[in-house]
Every structure is written in structure tokens, then in C-alpha cells.
Amino acid sequence: MGLDSGWALAWVRESARVIAEHRAELIALDREIGDGDHGENMDRGFTAVLAKLDGVEPGTPGDVLKLVATTLISTVGGASGPLFGTAYLKAAGAVTGAEELDGAALVALLTAARDGIVLRGKAETGDKTMIDAWSPAVDAAAAAQADGASEAAVLEAAAAAAESGAEATEPLVARKGRASYLGERAIGHRDPGAQSSALLLRAAAQTAAEAAS
Amino acid sequence: MKKLINDPRAVVSESLQGLAAAHSDVVTVHTDPDFIVRAGGPRQGKVALVSGGGSGHEPLHGGFVGEGMLDAAVPGPVFTSPTPDPIVAATLAVDGGAGVLHIVKNYTGDVLNFETAAELAEVEGVTVRSVVIDDDVAVKDSLYTAGRRGVAGTVLVEKIAGAAAERGDDLDAVAAIATRVNAQARSMGVALTPSTVPHAGEPSFTLADDEVEIGIGIHGEPGRERIPLEPADAIVDRLLAPILEDLPFEGGDRVLLFVNGMGGTPQVELYIVFRRAAEALRERGIEVARSLVGNYVTSLEMQGVSITLLKLDDEFVELWDAPVNTIALRWGR
Numbered sequence: 001m002g003l004d005s006g007w008a009l010a011w012v013r014e015s016a017r018v019i020a021e022h023r024a025e026l027i028a029l030d031r032e033i034g035d036g037d038h039g040e041n042m043d044r045g046f047t048a049v050l051a052k053l054d055g056v057e058p059g060t061p062g063d064v065l066k067l068v069a070t071t072l073i074s075t076v077g078g079a080s081g082p083l084f085g086t087a088y089l090k091a092a093g094a095v096t097g098a099e100e101l102d103g104a105a106l107v108a109l110l111t112a113a114r115d116g117i118v119l120r121g122k123a124e125t126g127d128k129t130m131i132d133a134w135s136p137a138v139d140a141a142a143a144a145q146a147d148g149a150s151e152a153a154v155l156e157a158a159a160a161a162a163e164s165g166a167e168a169t170e171p172l173v174a175r176k177g178r179a180s181y182l183g184e185r186a187i188g189h190r191d192p193g194a195q196s197s198a199l200l201l202r203a204a205a206q207t208a209a210e211a212a213s
Numbered sequence: 214m215k216k217l218i219n220d221p222r223a224v225v226s227e228s229l230q231g232l233a234a235a236h237s238d239v240v241t242v243h244t245d246p247d248f249i250v251r252a253g254g255p256r257q258g259k260v261a262l263v264s265g266g267g268s269g270h271e272p273l274h275g276g277f278v279g280e281g282m283l284d285a286a287v288p289g290p291v292f293t294s295p296t297p298d299p300i301v302a303a304t305l306a307v308d309g310g311a312g313v314l315h316i317v318k319n320y321t322g323d324v325l326n327f328e329t330a331a332e333l334a335e336v337e338g339v340t341v342r343s344v345v346i347d348d349d350v351a352v353k354d355s356l357y358t359a360g361r362r363g364v365a366g367t368v369l370v371e372k373i374a375g376a377a378a379e380r381g382d383d384l385d386a387v388a389a390i391a392t393r394v395n396a397q398a399r400s401m402g403v404a405l406t407p408s409t410v411p412h413a414g415e416p417s418f419t420l421a422d423d424e425v426e427i428g429i430g431i432h433g434e435p436g437r438e439r440i441p442l443e444p445a446d447a448i449v450d451r452l453l454a455p456i457l458e459d460l461p462f463e464g465g466d467r468v469l470l471f472v473n474g475m476g477g478t479p480q481v482e483l484y485i486v487f488r489r490a491a492e493a494l495r496e497r498g499i500e501v502a503r504s505l506v507g508n509y510v511t512s513l514e515m516q517g518v519s520i521t522l523l524k525l526d527d528e529f530v531e532l533w534d535a536p537v538n539t540i541a542l543r544w545g546r
Contacts, residue, residue, distance in 0.1 A: 031413065031417055035417060035434065041293055044290075073329070077290060077294045082326055178434055
């Protein structure tokens with residue numbers, strides 16, 4: 001049995017919870033190498049998403065992701081709004097119409113999200129951006145799915161890889177976004193967008209594990 | 214944090230309410246979505262200019278809405294780009310049938326949100342051109358960064374392109390003038406103290422009492438180097454050198470010299486900066502034909518200053534001198 005819109009809703013609610021919980025941490029990371037607004041902007045966006053979920057009949061997982069996309073685009077601002085908005089929009093497009101998502105659908109969802117961010121932000125792996133969390137997550141999810149892992153295990157692989165990827169941004173010099181102005185001074189600091197991406201993927205894995213149990 | 218605010222989350226909206234109450238003769242403020250338009254509705258047949266970006270840089274951009282400059286300004290949250298929705302709404306509100314020019318400072322967020330907004334406005338039938346401003350010479354290697362930032366030169370683009378639109382230039386011509394002003398303008402700033410974003414509650418970076426950051430961005434992004442505080446003249450020379458060599462500016466050039474305060478530096482110090490900058494230019498045979506001094510592109514309460522040079526030609530001078538009636542710039546009427 002795949003993951004349905006109930007899981008998608010749970011994922012979004014858990015995302016809003018962890019973003020709120022880590023708001024100050026994301027602000028602190030962003031203050032180090034950016035302009036200190038990432039936690040605030042993401043929290044504002046997901047708070048708006050939660051408000052939109054009230055009174056909405058869950059259709060498919062794709063419908064839920066599309067609602068997240070349009071809400072983030074119109075509430076987050078900065079670079080994160082268009083980037084995460086595009087990620088959710090492309091993810092929704094990859095699973096349009098599907099009532100339940102199997103491992104292959106989840107890999108397609110994550111791949112489309114990553115490709116959307118690359119398309120909008122024009123960043124590459126190693127530029128010290130959210131791509132450094134998303135790309136390993138996609139690769140790990142694909143590998144797990146190829147090994148016949150369950151849906152929850154596919155997302156667990158993605159979340160673990162995203163967390164390692166976010167951590168691995170610390171020694172990098174940034175080549176995109178505001179941190180790129182720092183040059184060598186960005187070394188030793190974790191990219192806030194990679195960190196929030198890892199939080200969102202961890203929320204996906206956790207809610208999938210709960211759905212399976 | 215010590216600020217004259219009521220609620221960190223209401224800073225932008227309450228400030229807009231005050232702006233509307235104070236200046237209804239010049240601008241009209243729309244709320245939800247938030248944007249500021251020139252009073253009196255769209256001008257039929259005139260190219261409309263729309264700019265915007267994070268709040269906290271006032272009077273940029275709302276203070277430059279009015280006759281001879283912007284038709285609309287879209288303020289985002291403090292130091293955060295607005296989302297596409299209000300940009301689209303402002304674009305549709307001011308289109309007079311001759312198209313709309315988006316003036317966008319080169320920050321990843323601003324560029325992405327304005328790009329999306331331009332696509333959406335085109336779907337609604339409005340022709341949009343965009344000019345990205347990147348006058349900050351502090352960013353050295355544009356190949357490996359998000360590129361040079363848009364800073365104080367933005368005001369000069371908005372004034373000169375606004376005058377071109379007012380005299381009846383078409384959209385392509387106004388976009389070309391804006392591009393040309395950006396290409397001829399160079400800026401560099403210094404910070405003496407950081408600023409504090411209201412909802413963050415703490416300074417965006419720290420500087421020791423005797424330190425300054427050369428090449429600071431308008432959101433407190435770091436610049437080229439951190440050095441011990443020096444006399445004003447020495448700092449001015451440090452700011453001018455990379456500006457002069459970058460374009461380059463040379464003997465015989467006529468320039469507009471713009472000394473911009475970052476919000477927390479008093480006018481009396483800005484003129485000390487202007488004094489040395491004008492003197493240094495004179496020594497090189499560069500004529501300061503026009504000048505602007507004041508707090509126009511700020512970074513909240515940051516103490517600091519930026520210097521902008523614009524290489525002038527006859528058309529730029531004519532358009533700079535043309536009448537303007539905005540909250541922050543007003544002359545020639």
C-alpha cells in the first residue's frame with residue numbers, strides 16, 4: 001500500500017511544526033552567512049500553509065503539494081519562496097492524479113522537486129545551497145527504491161542523505177545566493193536552505209514511518 | 214534591541230499606514246497585497262516604472278513614487294523580497310497601455326520573484342521589460358557569486374529612467390536608458406555599525422568598536438575587508454579607488470557624485486565624506502557636475518555610507534534635471 005493524501009497532509013503539518021520549532025536555529029544559521037531571515041520566512045510560509053489546510057478536502061497527494069507550492073510562492077518571498085514553491089509545484093506535477101504513491105512515485109516526486117530548484121536557482125552540487133541536501137536525497141531514494149525498499153524506507157534514505165548533505169555544506173565556499181559574497185568566510189557554516197530542506201525531508205520520512213506502523 | 218515599533222510583525226504595514234496618512238497628495242497605498250502607487254491612477258500612454266524589494270531601505274522604493282520617477286513600489290518584509298502576487302498587482306494597477314519596466318536590484322530573491330511576476334503579468338496582457346541593477350563594485354568575482362549587488366545606484370536609475378518615461382519614451386527606450394545608467398554607475402559602501410532586523414532581534418553581524426567593514430551590502434552582507442576605523446578622508450579614498458578603476462572614471466569625465474547615508478550616519482558626516490570625494494575627483498580632473506547627498510538607500514539604523522559615481526552625458530543631465538515630485542526627491546516644479 002502506498003502513501004496517500006492522509007500522509008501528504010501529515011507531512012505538511014509535521015513540516016510546519018518542525019520549521020516553527022527550528023525557526024530560531026534557521027535564523028541563526030542565516031545570520032552567519034546570509035541576512036538572517038530564513039527561519040522567519042519559512043515559518044511565515046508554513047503557518048500560511050496550515051491555515052489553508054483548514055477546511056480543504058484532501059484530494060490526492062499531488063493536490064496537497066500544489067496547495068503548499070502556491071501558498072509558499074505567495075507568502076515566503078526572498079529566494080526561498082520561489083525555490084521551495086517551484087520544488088513543491090514540480091513535485092506535485094510528477095504525481096498528478098495518483099491516489100497513492102509507491103516507491104517509484106516518491107523517487108519521481110523528489111527528482112522533480114530537485115530539478116525544479118536547479119532550474120530556478122541555477123545552482124549546482126557543491127555551490128553550498130539547498131541542492132546539496134536535495135541531490136544526495138534523490139540519489140539515496142533512487143538507490144533504496146531500486147533495492148526494493150518500502151515507501152517509508154525510501155523516504156528514510158532521502159532524509160538521512162539530506163541531513164548528511166546539509167552537514168557537508170559546512171566546509172564549502174558558497175557560489176550562489178547571498179552567502180556567495182562571503183568568499184572564504186562562508187567556510188565552517190552550514191547552509192540554512194540545505195538545513196531546512198533536510199528538516200522537510202525528515203518530516204516526510206517520519207510521517208511515512210508513522211503511516212506504515 | 215531598542216526600536217520605535219509596536220510589533221515586529223507589523224513594522225511594514227504600520228509604516229505604510231503612516232506613509233499613506235502623510236503623503237496622500239503624492240501616493241496611494243494599497244494593502245493586501247501591499248504596494249504604493251502614484252496618486253491619480255495610471256497615466257495612459259506612459260511607460261510605467263515598478264520597483265520593489267525588501268523593506269528597511271527607506272526611502273527606497275516608496276519614497277521615489279511620483280511624477281518623474283516610479284509609478285509603483287512594492288515593499289517586501291524587512292530585507293526580504295516581496296512575493297510575485299503584489300508585484301503582479303502593482304504592475305497591472307499602473308499599466309497605462311505602454312508597458313511596464315521592472316527595476317530589480319540584483320539579489321537572488323528579488324530576481325526570482327520579479328521574474329515570476331513578469332511572467333504572470335504578461336499572461337494578463339501587460340508587456341513587461343526588466344532591468345537588473347548591479348552597481349556594487351565590492352563584489353569582486355561575479356563568476357563565482359550571485360553577481361554584483363544592486364545598491365544606491367538604483368536611485369539614479371529610477372530618477373533618470375522615470376524622466377525618460379515622463380517625456381514619452383517608449384518601453385524599449387526607457388529600458389535602454391535604465392540599462393545605460395546602470396552600466397555607467399558604480400558604488401561602494403562602508404559600515405561602522407550593523408543594523409538589527411526587527412523580527413530577528415539581534416544585529417545581523419558584529420563589528421568591534423574600532424572596526425569598519427569596507428564594501429558592505431545594504432542588508433549587512435559582508436564586503437571586501439574588515440579594517441580598523443580610520444579618519445573619514447582615508448575611508449573615502451578606500452571607497453573611491455575601486456569605483457574609479459572599475460568603469461574606469463578618468464580625467465575629463467563629468468560625473469554625478471552621490472553620497473548616500475545608510476540610515477544611522479548624520480548629514481554632518483555625509484558632507485565630510487562628500488568634501489573629500491569631491492576633492493579627490495577634482496585632483497584627477499573629473500568634474501562633479503551634479504550631486505546628491507542624503508539618506509536615500511538605507512539599511513535600517515546602520516551607521517555607514519556609500520559613494521556612487523555616475524558618468525554623465527548630456528541626456529543623463531537633462532533627465533536628471535527634469536522635474537520630479539516624490540516624497541524623497543522633489544525639484545523643478
